[in-house]
Structures are given as C-alpha cells and as structure tokens.
Amino acid sequence: xxxxxxxxxxxxxxxxxxxxxxxxxxxxxxxxxxxxxxxxxxxxxxxxxxxxxxxxxxxxxxxxxxxxxxxxxxxxxxxxxxxxxxxxxxxxxxxxxxxxxxxxxxxxxxxxxxxxxxxxxxxxxxxxxxxxxxxxxxxxxxxxxxxxxxxxxxxxxxxxxxxxxxxxxxxxxxxxxxxxxxxxxxxxxxxxxxxxxxxxxxxxxxxxxxxxxxxxxxxxxxxxxxxxxxxxxxxxxxxxxxxxxxxxxxxxxxxxxxxxxxxxxxxxxxxxxxxxxxxxxxxxxxxxxxxxxxxxxxxxxxxxxxxxxxxxxxxxxxxxxxxxxxxxxxxxxxxxxxxxxxxxxxxxxxxxxxxxxxxxxxxxxxxxxxxxxxxxxxxxxxxxxxxxxxxxxxxxxxxxxxxxxxxxxxxxxxxxxxxxxxxxxxxxxxxxxxxxxxxxxxxxxxxxxxxxxxxxxxxxxxxxxxxxxxxxxxxxxxxxxxxxxxxxxxxxxxxxxxxxxxxxxxxxxxxxxxxxxxxxxxxxxxxxxxxxxxxxxxxxxxxxxxxxxxxxxxxxxxxxxx
Amino acid sequence: xxxxxxxxxxxxxxxxxxxxxxxxxxxxxxxxxxxxxxxxxxxxxxxxxxxxxxxxxxxxxxxxxxxxxxxxxxxxxxxxxxxxxxxxxxxxxxxxxxxxxxxxxxxxxxxxxxxxxxxxxxxxxxxxxxxxxxxxxxxxxxxxxxxxxxxxxxxxxxxxxxxxxxxxxxxxxxxxxxxxxxxxxxxxxxxxxxxxxxxxxxxxxxxxxxxxxxxxxxxxxxxxxxxxxxxxxxxxxxxxxxxxxxxxxxxxxxxxxxxxxxxxxxxxxxxxxxxxxxxxxxxxx
Amino acid sequence: xxxxxxxxxxxxxxxxxxxxxxxxxxxxxxxxxxxxxxxxxxxxxxxxxxxxxxxxxxxxxxxxxxxxxxxxxxxxxxxxxxxxxxxxxxxxxxxxxxxxxxxxxxxxxxxxxxxxxxxxxxxxxxxxxx
Numbered sequence: 001x002x003x004x005x006x007x008x009x010x011x012x013x014x015x016x017x018x019x020x021x022x023x024x025x026x027x028x029x030x031x032x033x034x035x036x037x038x039x040x041x042x043x044x045x046x047x048x049x050x051x052x053x054x055x056x057x058x059x060x061x062x063x064x065x066x067x068x069x070x071x072x073x074x075x076x077x078x079x080x081x082x083x084x085x086x087x088x089x090x091x092x093x094x095x096x097x098x099x100x101x102x103x104x105x106x107x108x109x110x111x112x113x114x115x116x117x118x119x120x121x122x123x124x125x126x127x128x129x130x131x132x133x134x135x136x137x138x139x140x141x142x143x144x145x146x147x148x149x150x151x152x153x154x155x156x157x158x159x160x161x162x163x164x165x166x167x168x169x170x171x172x173x174x175x176x177x178x179x180x181x182x183x184x185x186x187x188x189x190x191x192x193x194x195x196x197x198x199x200x201x202x203x204x205x206x207x208x209x210x211x212x213x214x215x216x217x218x219x220x221x222x223x224x225x226x227x228x229x230x231x232x233x234x235x236x237x238x239x240x241x242x243x244x245x246x247x248x249x250x251x252x253x254x255x256x257x258x259x260x261x262x263x264x265x266x267x268x269x270x271x272x273x274x275x276x277x278x279x280x281x282x283x284x285x286x287x288x289x290x291x292x293x294x295x296x297x298x299x300x301x302x303x304x305x306x307x308x309x310x311x312x313x314x315x316x317x318x319x320x321x322x323x324x325x326x327x328x329x330x331x332x333x334x335x336x337x338x339x340x341x342x343x344x345x346x347x348x349x350x351x352x353x354x355x356x357x358x359x360x361x362x363x364x365x366x367x368x369x370x371x372x373x374x375x376x377x378x379x380x381x382x383x384x385x386x387x388x389x390x391x392x393x394x395x396x397x398x399x400x401x402x403x404x405x406x407x408x409x410x411x412x413x414x415x416x417x418x419x420x421x422x423x424x425x426x427x428x429x430x431x432x433x434x435x436x437x438x439x440x441x442x443x444x445x446x447x448x449x450x451x452x453x454x455x456x457x458x459x460x461x462x463x464x465x466x467x468x469x470x471x472x473x474x475x476x477x478x479x480x481x482x483x484x485x486x487x488x489x490x491x492x493x494x495x496x497x498x499x500x501x502x503x504x505x506x507x508x509x510x511x512x513x514x515x516x517x518x519x520x521x522x523x524x525x526x527x528x529x530x531x532x533x534x535x536x537x538x539x540x541x542x543x544x545x546x547x548x549x550x551x552x553x554x555x556x557x558x559x560x561x562x
Numbered sequence: 563x564x565x566x567x568x569x570x571x572x573x574x575x576x577x578x579x580x581x582x583x584x585x586x587x588x589x590x591x592x593x594x595x596x597x598x599x600x601x602x603x604x605x606x607x608x609x610x611x612x613x614x615x616x617x618x619x620x621x622x623x624x625x626x627x628x629x630x631x632x633x634x635x636x637x638x639x640x641x642x643x644x645x646x647x648x649x650x651x652x653x654x655x656x657x658x659x660x661x662x663x664x665x666x667x668x669x670x671x672x673x674x675x676x677x678x679x680x681x682x683x684x685x686x687x688x689x690x691x692x693x694x695x696x697x698x699x700x701x702x703x704x705x706x707x708x709x710x711x712x713x714x715x716x717x718x719x720x721x722x723x724x725x726x727x728x729x730x731x732x733x734x735x736x737x738x739x740x741x742x743x744x745x746x747x748x749x750x751x752x753x754x755x756x757x758x759x760x761x762x763x764x765x766x767x768x769x770x771x772x773x774x775x776x777x778x779x780x781x782x783x784x785x786x787x788x789x790x791x792x793x794x795x796x797x798x799x800x801x802x803x804x805x806x807x808x809x810x811x812x813x814x815x816x817x818x819x820x821x822x823x824x825x826x827x828x829x830x831x832x833x834x835x836x837x838x839x840x841x842x843x844x845x846x847x
Numbered sequence: 848x849x850x851x852x853x854x855x856x857x858x859x860x861x862x863x864x865x866x867x868x869x870x871x872x873x874x875x876x877x878x879x880x881x882x883x884x885x886x887x888x889x890x891x892x893x894x895x896x897x898x899x900x901x902x903x904x905x906x907x908x909x910x911x912x913x914x915x916x917x918x919x920x921x922x923x924x925x926x927x928x929x930x931x932x933x934x935x936x937x938x939x940x941x942x943x944x945x946x947x948x949x950x951x952x953x954x955x956x957x958x959x960x961x962x963x964x965x966x967x968x969x970x971x972x973x974x975x976x977x
Contacts, residue, residue: 037928081788125932125967132936140943155785161762162745167704167787171947178943185939199851199896204907204918208850223858227885240946252763258746259761263877292645295657301667311858314885315865318878323748324759325766328873329685334678335865341670347634348666354641357653361646369642376634380627387681389616389688390623393605393755396748396783459604461752463783467791471779529927535915552652 039124040529044131045109046426049419051135052102056412057493058142059093062086064490067483070466073473083467084153085172089144091156092176096183097138099411100272103279104190104225105134107418108218110426112194114520115215117203117538119530122196126189133186141179144172152176155465157269158239160250160261165243174243177236184233187275191225194218203519205538209303212518212541213296216303217282220310224271224278227314232268235261259326266317274313277407278306280414281346284368287421288350290516291365292357295542295554298349305342305349312339322391329388336386343379347372362514363436367417370444371410377448378406381455396465399458402451409447409489416443416496424509428525432506435499442492450485453478517542600625606753609778609799611771612688613755619684626673688756691769694735698728701832702740702747702760702782705789708828715812717824719831725794731805732775740766743832748783751797757783772799848900848909855893862886929970935963 038044066086069075078086113121121127144151149170154163163173198211198219211219238249239261248254250261289296296302312335318327319336350372359365381403384390394400416439423431457478462469469475512521522544523532536547540554603624608614697712706721709728720726730736740749742760750757758766782793800808812821863886870879907917941956 034928036933037930039927039929039932080791084785084788084790125929128929128932129935132933133939136936136940136943140940154787159746159785162785162787167745174947178946182939182943199848202908204913204915205911206908207911208854208909210911223855223889227888231881244946258763260877263875264881267878267881293653295655297657298659298663299657301663307854307858311861314862314882315869323757324761324764325768326761326764326875328869328875330682331869331872333681333685334674337674337678337681338671340674341667344670345663345667348663351634351637351641352659352662354638354645356656357641357645358647358649358651359642359645369638372638373635376631376638380631383627383677384620384623387619387623387677387684389619389681389684392688392757393608393613393616393752395757396750456604459606461750461779463748463750463781465785465790469791471794537914539911549652552655554655554657 039120039128041113041121041124041127042110042426042527044127045106045111047131048101048105048109048134049107049426051131051138052098052106055093055097055138056102059090059098060490060493062090062093064486066090067479067486070469070479071476071483073469073476075468078467080467081150081153084155084465085145085151087465088152088155088176089141092141092152092180094408095156095272095276096180097134097141099276099408100187101134101183102415103276103411104187104194104218104221105130107283107415107422108194108214108221108279109190111422111520112215112218113197113201114523114527114531115212115518116198116201116206117519117532117535118197118201119532121193122201123193127193130186130189130193133182133189137179137182137184137186139179140175140182144175144179147171147175157265158261159265160239160242160258161252163239163243163261164251174240177240177243180236181233184229184236187225188229188233191222191229194222195226198222203535203538206519206543209300210538210541212282213285213299213302213306214279214282214518217278217285217306220306221275221278224275224310224313228268228271228275231264232272235264235268238264259321259324262321262324263317266320267314269320270317271310271313273407274309277411278309280371280411280418281306283418283421284350284371284414285346285353286516286518287364287368287417288372289353289357290421290514291360291362291368292354293360293515294353294357295517295545296349297352297355298345299541301345302349305345308342309339312342319386319391322388323395333386333388337383340379340383340386347376347379362420363431363433363440364417364421364514366437366440367413367420367443370440371414371417374406374410374413374444374447377451378403378410381406394458396463397458398454398462398464401464402454402458405454406447406451409443409451413440413443413447416440419496421514422520424513425520425525425527428509429505430503430507430509430513432499432503435495435502439492439495439499442488442495446485446488446492448485450482450489453481453485457482512544512548515545515548517545519543522547603628605755608753608755609772609774609776610754610756611773612690612769613753614773615684615687616755619680622680623677626677630673689768691737691767692735694737694769696731696734697737697739698730700728700738700740700749700760701828702742702749702786703831704744704787705782705793706831707793707795708831709795710825710828711809714809715818715821716809717812717821717828719824719828720795721831722789722792722794725796727796727798728780729798729800729805729808730770730772731802732772732799734771734802736770736772738768738770740768745786746784747786747793749780750783751778751780753778754797759784775799775801848896848903848906850909852893852896852900855889856897859886859889859893862889929967931963931967931970934959934966938963 035043035047065078069077069083109121109127113119147170149172151172152158154168154173158176161167198215241247242249242251248256250256250258252258285296285302315335316332316339318332321327322329385394385400385403420431420436457475460475462472462475509525511524519535522536536543540546542554546553600621603621605617605620607617699710699712701708706719707726708717708719709726710717718726718728740758740760741764742762744762746762747760748757749760754770758768760766776799778797778799780795780797782790786793811817862882866879866882866886869882907913938956938959941952941959945952945956
C-alpha cells in the first residue's frame with residue numbers, strides 16, 4: 001500500500017538514485033554560507049517567516065507610537081511631519097513587507113510543495129532570488145528613515161500628485177518606490193514559482209481537485225499576483241519617471257491625470273487584498289477540519305468560492321475611488337457587493353466543518369475561530385463600503401480604518417493559527433499551548449478593543465491620518481480605548497516571542513501531532529531535504545488521514561444527507 | 563428570525579422562503595421607514611436631504627448586517643459549545659450537503675441584489691443635480707480653502723491659521739463646484755454625511771440641500787501633506803434673508819475692498835493653478 | 848493539465864466579459880486596458896496548456912487512480928545550493944539604489960547581475976550546483 005518512491009531522489013548530482021535515504025541529509029555549505037546559497041524551499045520559507053515577523057514587529061512598534069500620539073487630542077509625542085512618516089511607513093511595512101510576503105512567501109513556501117508531494121519548488125533558484133529581492137526591498141524601504149527628509153510621507157497609497165517631486169522631494173520617497181519595485185518583482189517570481197510547482201510537480205494521484213484548500217488558495221493567489229503586480233510595478237516606474245525624468249503622466253500641468261495613478265494603484269491594490277487574504281483563508285480551512293476531526297465541508301464549493309473571488313477581484317478596484325466622482329459607480333458597487341457571496345460561502349463552510357465534529361480547542365483552533373469571528377466583523381462592514389452613498393460619508397474616516405484593520409487583524413490571527421499549526425512541522429518541536437492560548441485571548445480581545453472604538457469614531461466624523469484633533473476632545477475616550485487595544489495586541493506579539501523562547505527544542509512533535517489530513521503530516525518533522533522518504537497512495541484530498549484511518553473515509557457524495 | 567438553528571439540514575422549504583422574504587424586505591423597509599423607528603447604528607441623521615437618504619440606507623444596511631452577523635455568530639457559538647470534544651470517537655465524515663450549499667449561495671445573492679437596488683435608489687437621490695441659482699466654487703489648496711460665489715463678490719479664503727467659512731442658504735439646492743489646485747484634497751462635512759475628492763484638473767459638481775441653520779464643521783479628509791490634520795473650514799447655513807444680507811455686505815465699498823484682497827490671496831494660492839480638463843456633474847454613471 | 852487549462856481559460860473569458868461590459872459602459876480607458884491585458888494573461892497560458900494537454904494526454908498527477916510508482920523516476924535537476932540568486936538579488940539591490948543615490952552604483956549592480964547571469968547559466972548547463 002505504501003511505496004517507496006524514487007521521485008524524491010531528484011538531485012542530478014551526488015550519489016546513486018536508488019536510495020532515497022542518501023538524500024535525507026543534504027551536504028551543502030554550512031552556517032551563513034548555507035543561508036546565502038540555499039535553494040531549499042523550507043529554509044527560504046523560514047527566512048521569509050522570520051523576516052516578515054520582524055517586519056510585523058517593526059510595523060507594530062510604529063503603530064504603538066501612532067496610538068500613543070492619538071491617545072491625546074493635542075498629542076505632542078511626534079510632530080505632524082513625523083506622524084505622516086509614521087502612518088505611511090506603518091501601512092507600507094504591514095502591507096508590502098509583512099502581510100504579503102508572510103502570506104505567499106513564508107508558510108506557502110514551506111507548505112505548498114510538501115502538501116502536493118513535491119520535492120521542492122519548481123524553480124528553486126528563482127525562489128531564492130525572490131527572497132533576496134524581498135529582503136533587499138525591505139531594507140531599501142526602511143533606509144528611508146535614515147536619509148535627509150525622512151521616509152516616505154504620502155500615505156501607503158502614494159496618491160499622485162502628492163507623491164511627485166514637487167510635493168514630496170527627498171530620497172525617502174524614491175527609496176519607497178525602489179523598495180516596492182524590488183518586493184514587487186519578488187512577488188511576481190513567487191507567483192510564477194507556485195503556479196509552476198502546482199501545475200507540474202504534484203505527486204501521482206494528486207489531481208487538481210484533491211489538492212488541499214491551502215494549496216488551492218495559493219494557486220489562485222499566484223494567478224492574481226501575476227495579474228496584479230506587474231501593474232503596480234509599471235505604475236511605480238511611471239511615478240519615478242514623473243519624479244526624475246520630467247514626464248507628466250500623473251500631473252495635470254503637463255497633460256497627465258492624477259486619477260490614473262489611483263486607477264493603476266487600486267487595480268493592483270484590490271486584488272492585493274485577496275492576495276493577502278486568501279492564503280490565510282487557506283490556513284484556517286486546513287486547521288478547522290483537522291481540529292474538528294472532519295473533512296472540510298463543501299470542498300468543491302470552497303474551491304469555486306476562491307476562484308469566484310479571484311474572478312471578481314479584477315473588477316472591483318474603483319470602490320476605493322467612489323468619492324473621486326469620476327468612476328462608474330453602479331458597476332463597481334455590484335461587483336464589490338457580489339464578493340460578499342463567495343466570502344459568505346467560505347464562512348458557512350468553516351461553520352459546516354465544525355458542525356457535528358469533535359472540536360479540540362488547541363491554540364491553533366482557537367486562533368482559527370478568532371479569525372472567523374474577526375473576519376465576520378470586517379466582512380460585514382465591508383459590505384457597507386461597497387455602496388457608494390455609504391462610502392461617501394465613511395470614506396477616509398476611521399470607519400474605513402476600522403474596517404480594514406478588522407480584516408487585516410483577522411489575517412494576523414489566522415497567521416498565528418498557521419504558525420501554531422505548522423510550527424511543529426517546520427521546527428520539529430511543539431509550541432507551548434498554554435502561552436499560545438493566553439496569546440490568543442490578548443490578540444483577539446485586543447483586536448476588538450482596538451477596532452470597535454474606531455468604527456464609532458469614524459461614524460462621528462474623525463478623518464484618518466490626523467495627527468491631532470484639537471477641535472474634538474470628546475474623541476479622546478474612544479481613542480484611548482483603541483490605544484489600549486493596540487497595547488494588548490503588542491503584548492500578544494511579545495507573548496509569541498516568549499513562547500518561541502520558552503518552548504525552544506523542548507517537546508518533539510513527531511510526524512503528525514494533530515492527527516491531520518494532508519501530505520505534509522506524512523513526512524518527518526522537520527521534513528528531510530527533499531521532503532519525503534515515501535508517499536502514501538493518494539485517493540482523496542486527505543491522503544494522510546486515509547492512511548491513518550482507513551475505516552473513516554469521507555462519506556460519498558450524497559450519502560451524508562440523512 | 564430564530565438565531566439558534568436546529569440543524570443545518572433541517573428546516574423545511576417554507577420557512578426558508580419566509581426567511582428569504584424577510585431578508586429581502588428589510589433593506590427596502592429600512593429606507594421607506596422615516597428612520598424614527600430604527601436606531602442610527604452609530605451614524606447621525608444628517609442636516610442635508612442627501613445625507614438623510616444616505617442615513618436611511620445606512621439603517622437598512624445595518625439591519626441586514628446585524629441580522630446576518632447575529633445569525634452567523636450564533637451558528638459559530640452554537641457549534642463551538644455543542645460540538646466541543648467529548649470523546650475519541652470519529653464523527654461522521656460528512657463533506658457535502660448540496661441543497662444546503664445551494665441555499666447559502668442563493669440567499670446571499672438575493673440579499674446582495676436587494677442591497678444593490680436600495681443602493682441605486684439612494685445613489686440617484688444623493689447625486690441628483692436639480693437646477694439651482696446658488697453655486698459655490700470651492701478651491702482646495704495646501705492647506706486651506708477658497709469659497710467663491712457665482713455672479714457675486716462674496717468670497718471666503720483661509721488656511722490653517724484661520725478657518726474660512728462657507729456661507730450657504732438653508733432649504734435651497736446649492737451647487738458645489740469643487741476642484742483642487744495642487745494635490746488631491748477631500749471635501750467633507752461630517753454633519754452632511756457626504757464627502758467628495760477635490761481633484762486637480764477636475765471640476766466635481768454636486769448638490770447640497772441643508773435642512774437646518776447652524777455652523778457645521780468641515781475638514782480635509784484626503785491626505786494632502788504636512789498640515790493635512792488642521793486643514794479646517796466651517797459651513798454656515800443661514801436663512802435666505804441672512805444669506806442675501808451677507809452677499810450684499812460685499813457690495814459696499816469696504817466689502818468690495820475686502821473681497822478684492824481676499825481674491826488676491828486666493829489667486830496667489832492658486833499660482834500653481836492647473837487647467838481644468840474634466841467636468842463632472844454627477845458620479846460617472 | 849486539462850483542468851488547469853480550463854480554469855485559466857474560464858478566468859480569461861470572465862475577465863473578457865467584464866472588460867467588455869466595463870469599457871462600453873464607462874468609456875474609461877485605463878481600467879479597460881488593464882482588464883483586457885488581464886484577460887490576455889489568462890488566455891495565453893490557458894490556451895497553451897490546453898494545446899499541450901491534447902498532445903500529451905493525462906499525466907500521473909491527473910489520474911485519480913495513479914499509484915506512487917507511476918511517478919517514480921527522474922524529474923529534473925534541482926540545484927542543492929547556489930550563490931547566484933543572492934548575487935543577482937544584490938545586483939538588483941544596487942541597481943535600485945542607483946535610482947536614488949547616484950548612477951555610480953550601477954557599476955557594482957550591473958557587475959553582480961552579469962556575474963550572476965553568466966554563473967547561473969553555466970550552473971544550469973552543468974545540471975545543478977557545485
């Protein structure tokens with residue numbers, strides 16, 4: 001039933017092909033040189049994970065300063081100029097340097113090849129290049145803090161003409177553009193790599209409709225990356241040429257159009273939202289069924305929901321531009337509203353996966369449920385914003401800020417779920433469950449304490465990106481609550497670091513600590529150099545479960561309706 | 563609406579239909595109700611007619627969102643409480659329930675269509691362009707505002723040190739012609755439940771119809787550089803008589819001189835003035 | 848292969864439909880052009896995969912009843928380690944910094960890129976690392 005395969009022995013150099021075990025240990029360079037020269041997707045993925053979590057900490061630290069400033073209507077913690085830099089870099093770091101790379105670079109890089117039974121990514125060297133471009137892009141953007149004039153200060157959306165050379169002179173803005181170009185190319189290469197891996201390196205029997213949902217989502221994300229990121233890179237090149245080469249693409253004076261930047265930016269920016277979100281949806285879709293001891297409910301519906309989100313995502317960008325008055329309101333309104341349908345299907349499927357299960361409340365499962373609840377809040381408030389008349393009076397207020405922080409904090413919670421779930425697979429050691437659960441409560445409650453006052457503030461008319469609000473001291477209470485929430489989120493991040501230190505190499509995980517479903521739990525923890533010594537026969541989307549529970553197969557289609 | 567469902571499979575088709583009917587009726591009911599009977603869900607009833615339309619739509623959306631949110635949250639809580647681990651046996655490995663999946667695809671689509679219809683109805687009210695004689699040109703610049711009046715001497719210019727005042731008559735349709743001279747700004751009066759970008763090179767037009775006199779607070783909402791946080795202005799809604807008096811005050815010699823001085827200031831601010839290429843009289847639909 | 852092709856083609860057709868509706872309705876060019884090329888970006892690989900799938904027939908990973916033995920054998924050369932991604936990345940880093948700090952940085956940037964390109968090609972010819 002189980003067969004040792006040759007597929008894992010794929011290195012063309014080195015010793016004979018017959019013995020898989022010969023490849024378990026890879027004899028490459030050691031130490032720092034190993035890190036610099038590695039092409040192993042697991043090490044690259046780990047580098048991605050560590051780098052992006054560092055970015056999360058940096059971005060989070062900036063957020064704490066922002067919340068410190070806003071806890072007082074006449075805050076003097078930072079100046080207005082510094083404040084503009086702070087929220088610009090907070091947004092840029094979180095979106096470009098944390099959320100994206102963490103979503104499609106970190107866990108995806110480690111897990112996707114293993115989930116489909118592949119020995120590595122399709123293009124290992126391109127994969128390494130992606131990481132180096134990401135790292136250098138991050139360094140480039142952060143260098144902005146150290147140049148004269150400071151870092152970029154025109155918001156993470158960089159609306160032209162504020163971002164052109166007249167209104168934002170200085171190297172900080174150029175470094176922002178350069179950093180985005182590098183990370184943009186990094187994302188494109190990762191997208192190519194994941195597509196090729198999923199299309200060409202699946203194990204025998206792993207048909208497309210047997211892939212785990214996480215892999216499915218990453219495939220769709222990669223397609224979206226290839227559609228969206230080139231547009232951003234092109235837009236940035238035009239912005240740079242406006243700044244330094246004398247063109248007038250985004251300036252009215254020379255015959256250009258400032259709104260063009262908004263079109264280009266959001267044509268990337270809205271698919272980017274799904275590029276960020278779908279991997280975390282995938283993580284949660286892996287975790288909830290495992291800890292409910294059930295298969296994922298509505299597998300095919302889940303796949304089609306993901307594809308529908310991807311299909312619609314290209315036609316919704318201008319809902320960020322409703323208040324410009326120059327976009328086709330009904331088209332973007334209905335497209336954006338329709339996104340709620342596949343998203344709703346996903347939420348019902350998550351609940352369906354728990355229904356009549358045996359729910360084990362491990363830290364990963366708690367984080368996943370926290371994700372669903374937080375995302376529910378963010379999703380429902382998103383429906384309002386798809387309606388132009390409602391967007392008119394909430395646009396650029398804290399309502400928007402609260403909405404997307406509900407969503408992205410849901411993603412952070414989902415990402416934590418992923419780290420607690422796959423951490424043992426990556427490192428070989430369990431994370432401390434008790435600290436994990438404490439961290440969950442801090443993060444989950446902190447998120448709500450952080451966002452809910454912001455919804456109210458937005459409806460009361462507090463615009464975003466305000467350093468001070470001297471005319472409205474009545475907002476101080478709610479802002480202080482929001483700051484308290486931010487501190488709780490900060491504590492939860494510290495708890496995560498404490499957990500890593502506390503559980504460092506303490507409790508070996510074994511191959512399959514969660515009784516999980518998919519192929520990565522069939523191999524050792526951490527997996528060997530080319531991932532597998534052997535593979536089970538793949539007859540459903542849960543090969544490891546089928547192997548461990550031969551008498552508890554998924555009920556055939558239709559037999560489940562009692 | 564029952565919040566605790568019996569089972570996912572259970573309910574007969576008839577009650578599904580009833581639930582569907584309720585879900586469809588609600589947003590429309592939310593709009594048709596005058597708003598007195600429903601809570602505001604955090605928003606405030608506006609002091610313009612357009613803002614009020616948006617407010618009713620807000621209520622409709624909020625009712626739908628509250629019902630869906632409560633229903634889904636109840637499902638999650640029920641699942642978490644009822645199906646926590648009780649033993650080691652493996653539960654039934656159900657993966658599909660096609661009728662249920664179709665139901666939770668179709669019902670959201672119907673809700674979305676209902677919300678969309680309500681949106682379009684409100685949008686047409688909010689963006690309506692009735693004929694009017696009162697027209698105010700709003701110029702946004704870094705970091706202040708200039709308000710000039712069609713065929714009148716009246717003007718108000720101010721920046722961060724002194725907030726300019728936009729005076730407008732009550733119970734009258736007022737056309738706002740909005741543009742920016744340098745970067746993108748945002749025209750936003752919180753009590754009017756409305757905002758619009760001031761785009762360089764674009765003349766954005768919309769109508770405000772205030773229903774109440776008073777002074778309202780406005781500020782720039784779109785990040786426009788260093789002093790974005792304090793780019794304030796005021797909107798003073800006055801009676802017709804007071805409005806005429808105010809306009810006439812600019813026709814006296816002193817008033818004219820003050821207006822000329824203010825115009826000079828505005829012209830200086832608009833030295834980076836950019837040609838207007840696009841004129842928009844309505845949202846682009 | 849065929850399912851992959853069909854997914855891409857379906858996405859492309861949907862983008863095409865959306866593009867047609869949007870462009871004729873709004874007459875706004877930026878979005879129309881971007882959606883049009885979005886369609887192309889899906890149809891191009893999609894049709895290629897479709898054509899290839901007709902020539903190739905189902906692979907082991909497309910066969911729901913395939914055994915693991917069916918996939919045994921040599922896949923391709925997977926370089927165990929390589930310095931050239933790092934060199935290329937650093938080259939790109941210097942080129943981007945040249946946009947900001949002055950064109951002298953193009954010298955190390957282009958140097959590293961050329962080194963990485965030559966070295967990488969040579970490494971690929973050898974079929975792996977070292």
